[in-house]
Amino acid sequence: MVEYRVLTQEEWDGIPPLASKKPDAFAHILGDLERGHIVEVAYTDDKDRRSKRVSIARRASSHGFKVEARVTEHSIAFRRADAPASQAGKPRTRRRKASE
Numbered sequence: 001m002v003e004y005r006v007l008t009q010e011e012w013d014g015i016p017p018l019a020s021k022k023p024d025a026f027a028h029i030l031g032d033l034e035r036g037h038i039v040e041v042a043y044t045d046d047k048d049r050r051s052k053r054v055s056i057a058r059r060a061s062s063h064g065f066k067v068e069a070r071v072t073e074h075s076i077a078f079r080r081a082d083a084p085a086s087q088a089g090k091p092r093t094r095r096r097k098a099s100e
Helices: 009-014 027-034 046-062
Strands: 039-042 065-071 075-084
Touching (some): 027 065, 027 075
16 A cells, blocks of 8 residues: 655645756757768767667657667767658557467
8 A cells, every 4th residue: 555645735835846857968969860960979888889879769760760870899870761760660469378
């Protein structure tokens, strides 16, 4: 069971509001990619490389385009792909039970 209590309006007013969101660190990169520029992003290790590659690809997809990536020893380069990003994924299929 969840524990809770009812607050008064004064208690509510005494609680500071949530901090505003930080600006997106990738916004400038996506802007340049949308304009057709090729960008290069440095990375420190394999985990950082994958994180940046996936982050930029997902953000680009949400902006309506795909990106191509090429990796060097210390950086990853991105450019806007010619194919538009599809908003609809594959339709999900129901799993069949073992008894069927």
